Amino acid sequence: MKTVQFSVTSRLVGDAAVIYPKGYLNNLSGESLVKECGIYIGKGITKIVVNFSETDLINSIGISLLLQIIEDLKNIKGTICCTNMSKFLQDTFEMLGLIQYMVVFPVESDALQYLKVGKV
Amino acid sequence: MSAELKKALYNISALADLGQAITSESVFHEKIQSVFYVITGTFLANRGAILSYDKSADRLITVTQKGFPPADLDRVDPEKLMSLGKNEPFLIGDSPVLAIAGVKILAPLWVRDEFIGVLLLSGKLTGSPYTQEDLELLNVIAHQIAIALNNHSLFMDLSDKLEENRRLYEEMRHIYHGTLQAFAAAIDAKDAYTQNHSYRVAKYSTAIARELGWNEHDIEGMYVAGYLHDVGKLAISNDLLNKVTPFTPEERAEIRKHSTTSHNITSKIKFPWQNVQDMVWHHHERLDGCGYPEALAQESLSDGVRILSLADSFDAMTSQRPYRKKMDVQTAITELKKCLESQFDNKIMLVFCKVLEKEIKGELPEPDILPYLDRDSDLSVISSMLEAIIQELSAP
Numbered sequence: 001m002k003t004v005q006f007s008v009t010s011r012l013v014g015d016a017a018v019i020y021p022k023g024y025l026n027n028l029s030g031e032s033l034v035k036e037c038g039i040y041i042g043k044g045i046t047k048i049v050v051n052f053s054e055t056d057l058i059n060s061i062g063i064s065l066l067l068q069i070i071e072d073l074k075n076i077k078g079t080i081c082c083t084n085m086s087k088f089l090q091d092t093f094e095m096l097g098l099i100q101y102m103v104v105f106p107v108e109s110d111a112l113q114y115l116k117v118g119k120v
Numbered sequence: 121m122s123a124e125l126k127k128a129l130y131n132i133s134a135l136a137d138l139g140q141a142i143t144s145e146s147v148f149h150e151k152i153q154s155v156f157y158v159i160t161g162t163f164l165a166n167r168g169a170i171l172s173y174d175k176s177a178d179r180l181i182t183v184t185q186k187g188f189p190p191a192d193l194d195r196v197d198p199e200k201l202m203s204l205g206k207n208e209p210f211l212i213g214d215s216p217v218l219a220i221a222g223v224k225i226l227a228p229l230w231v232r233d234e235f236i237g238v239l240l241l242s243g244k245l246t247g248s249p250y251t252q253e254d255l256e257l258l259n260v261i262a263h264q265i266a267i268a269l270n271n272h273s274l275f276m277d278l279s280d281k282l283e284e285n286r287r288l289y290e291e292m293r294h295i296y297h298g299t300l301q302a303f304a305a306a307i308d309a310k311d312a313y314t315q316n317h318s319y320r321v322a323k324y325s326t327a328i329a330r331e332l333g334w335n336e337h338d339i340e341g342m343y344v345a346g347y348l349h350d351v352g353k354l355a356i357s358n359d360l361l362n363k364v365t366p367f368t369p370e371e372r373a374e375i376r377k378h379s380t381t382s383h384n385i386t387s388k389i390k391f392p393w394q395n396v397q398d399m400v401w402h403h404h405e406r407l408d409g410c411g412y413p414e415a416l417a418q419e420s421l422s423d424g425v426r427i428l429s430l431a432d433s434f435d436a437m438t439s440q441r442p443y444r445k446k447m448d449v450q451t452a453i454t455e456l457k458k459c460l461e462s463q464f465d466n467k468i469m470l471v472f473c474k475v476l477e478k479e480i481k482g483e484l485p486e487p488d489i490l491p492y493l494d495r496d497s498d499l500s501v502i503s504s505m506l507e508a509i510i511q512e513l514s515a516p
Contacts, residue, residue, distance in 0.1 A: 026137070028146075028154055060134040061141075061154060064161030067245060068186075071166050095126045096164060097246040 005029070008036045016047035016115045018108060022054040025062030037069045046078035049111045053084035058092060070101045079103060081111035131257050134162040138261060142268045149184075155268065156184045159239070159261060163254060167222055167242035172269050173198055173235050180237060183269070187242065192220040201238050206230035207262040209255045225250055227258055229266035236266045236273070304347045307354060311361045313441050314350075320492050322346030324431035327488035328468060331475040332423070341393025342424060349400045349428055352381025364442045379404050380413045395424050403428040408462045426465040430456065430472060433464070438493065449497045450505055457509060470513040477506040 006023035017040035021033050037048055048069070058066070073080050082093070083105045093099045105111040110120045141154035152170060160168050167187030171180040182193050200217050204210050209227045212218055218226060224243040229236040239262055244250070250258075304318035325346040329339045353361060356378055360371055367375060383401035391397075402425045405411035407418045411429075421429075437452040447455065453473075460466055479487035480503050 028150055028157075060130075060137045060159075060161035061157040062161070063164070064157040064159075067161065067164060067166060070245070091126065092130065095123060095130065097248070098164070101245070 006032070008032045010036050010040070012040075012045075013049075013112055014116060015045065016049055016112060017045045018049045018051060018112070020051050020054065024057045024059075025055055025065065026057070026059040027061055030062050030065045034065050034068050034072075038072065041072055041076065041078070046073070046076055047081075047115045048073060048078065049081045049083060049108060049115070051083050051108045052086070052089055053108075056086040056088060058089055063092070063096065063098070066098070070098070074101070079115065081105055081115065083108045083111045127253075131162065131253070134158055135257075135260065138264055142264055148272050151268070152183050152272075155265060156186075159241070159265075160186070162257070162261075163241060163250070164244040164246055165224075165241040166245050169193055169240045170237065170265065170269075171196060171240070172237035172273070183237070185240075188220055188222065188240070193240075196220070196238070198235065198238075201226070201228045202235050204228045207259055207266060209250075209258040209262065211250065211255075225255075225258070227262035229262055229269060231266045231270040234270065236269045239265060300344060300347045303351060307350050310353060310356075310358055313362070314439065316492075317435055317439060318347050318350055320435045321349060321428070321431045323488040323492065324435060324472075325427050327475050327479075328427045328431065328471050329424075331471045331478075332427075338393065341391070341396055342399070342427065344391065344393060345396045345399035345403075345424065345428055346431065348386055348396065349382060349403050349432060350378060351385050351400070352378035352383070354385075355381045362442055366443065376404070376412045395422060398422060399424040399428050403432055405429065406463045407465060411463075421465075423465075423468070426468045430464050430468050433459075434472070435492075446494075449493050449502055453502070453505060453509070466513055470510060473506045473509045473513070477503060477510065480506070 006021070006025065006027070006029040008022070009020045011018050017037070019033065019036055021030075023029075025033070033050075040048060050069075070080060072078075080101070081103045082089075084107060085093075085104065090099075090104065093102070093104075103111070103114065105114065105120070114120050137158045138155060141151060141158055144151055144154070146154070156168065156170055160166070169185030169188055170183045171185075171193060172183050173179075174181050178198065180193070180196050180198050182190065185193060196218065204217070204226075205228070207227060207230055209225055210217070211225050212223055218240075220240070222242045223240045225241050227239045229238055239258075241258075301319070304322075308315050308317055308319075322343045323346070326339050326343045329342040334342070356375060360367075360374060363371070379401055383397055386397045386400050389396075399422070402411075402414070402416060402421060405414065405416045405421055405425060406429075407421065407426075409415050409417050434452055434456060437447045437455055438449060440446045456464055456469060456472075460469055475484070476489050478484050479490040480499050
């Protein structure tokens with residue numbers, strides 16, 4: 001199986017940061033996702049959208065890193081929205097009970113609208 | 121698929137993740153950080169720590185952690201943990217075994233009868249309790265971490281020992297070379313005219329060997345042979361060594377015994393180099409078979425012997441002797457050239473000329489021959505001479 005090197009890009013939309021992880025979230029390179037979110041949180045951003053359209057798989061290391069982001073946002077009463085998730089990702093988050101700490105949307109635009117006006 | 125089955129599959133894949141993290145080729149701190157993420161991700165623990173036991177200081181050292189005050193971790197008493205079950209997860213509850221706020225569960229890490237450290241975890245993010253399945257999984261994980269920490273500790277111990285051995289070896293080498301120098305000084309002290317001869321021959325020989333592309337081990341052997349080639353002269357009387365008038369045939373025969381005596385003395389030493397004895401024994405042999413002590417044929421003479429023979433003769437010619445004045449460098453080189461094929465090897469002569477030429481041109485950072493040549497030598501004349509010889513000997 002060809003492994004895609006994990007990378008992260010992001011953009012600011014209004015007062016929300018949209019994060020685009022790319023690749024399998026399964027090793028220390030996933031720390032860049034936490035770091036990227038931390039940069040926005042450090043700047044006072046409390047709304048984060050993680051668009052998983054290019055991340056189909058996650059393992060326990062990835063869950064731990066995501067846990068860290070959830071924890072960081074929890075501490076500042078922020079919101080994390082997850083969008084474009086594969087069935088595997090959604091099933092895993094549900095099974096672990098993580099889904100209660102995030103707001104899930106099928107697409108990024110829905111999440112941004114929710115963060116802007118409080119509903120889709 | 122039921123939730124229990126999904127969770128079981130997740131746990132199995134977490135064990136696979138753990139195995140991958142432990143067996144990866146990453147450096148230790150990356151490896152242990154990956155292991156730590158696997159554990160916190162598996163149990164959804166938002167705080168945790170892996171501490172390793174430092175036996176010599178009888179304290180626990182934090183290898184990695186998240187969320188606990190470092191000062192609290194520093195205060196963990198290893199004695200209390202050692203009384204708990206080996207690698208058995210222990211739910212803290214109200215037990216006074218650990219006084220760190222937020223720690224819900226711990227697993228003392230053991231390999232056989234060796235206490236290795238401890239794994240600490242907070243409660244789960246979801247607030248749900250640790251189940252029996254969690255405890256069983258944590259027990260397996262604890263075994264794996266204990267082995268990984270122990271392997272690292274053993275590796276570090278071995279590295280320390282290796283470093284210590286390397287240091288001791290260097291000290292021994294230093295002492296060894298000091299002893300050799302003392303030996304050489306004793307040889308040279310017998311003869312006022314050959315002061316530092318052994319040292320110079322060692323330097324010249326190693327310069328040639330290095331230019332020939334020998335490895336460092338063999339070059340060191342060459343150096344030792346250079347130092348010890350005349351050790352047999354210790355058995356010759358001072359009167360004979362310092363005699364001003366020509367030797368009688370009997371005296372010459374006596375003098376010639378020194379290379380065999382050198383061989384006999386060095387044969388008692390178990391050198392880490394293969395051919396030191398051969399080099400000291402045969403450094404007066406000649407390519408035409410007219411040398412001594414064994415009048416060996418050309419094919420029996422190793423490169424080491426040929427190097428030592430040339431280096432010894434060159435230094436002898438450029439040094440004062442009781443029975444003659446020292447030659448200037450040009451004359452000595454002319455003499456060496458005259459004796460090519462009968463006494464000295466063309467290839468060794470070519471390399472000797474090349475290395476001396478490089479030293480004169482300043483192409484070598486640490487010259488081995490030039491510093492010991494007559495200071496009045498005209499280097500430009502010598503250089504032209506060397507260039508001509510190099511050209512001649514390099515011709516097909």
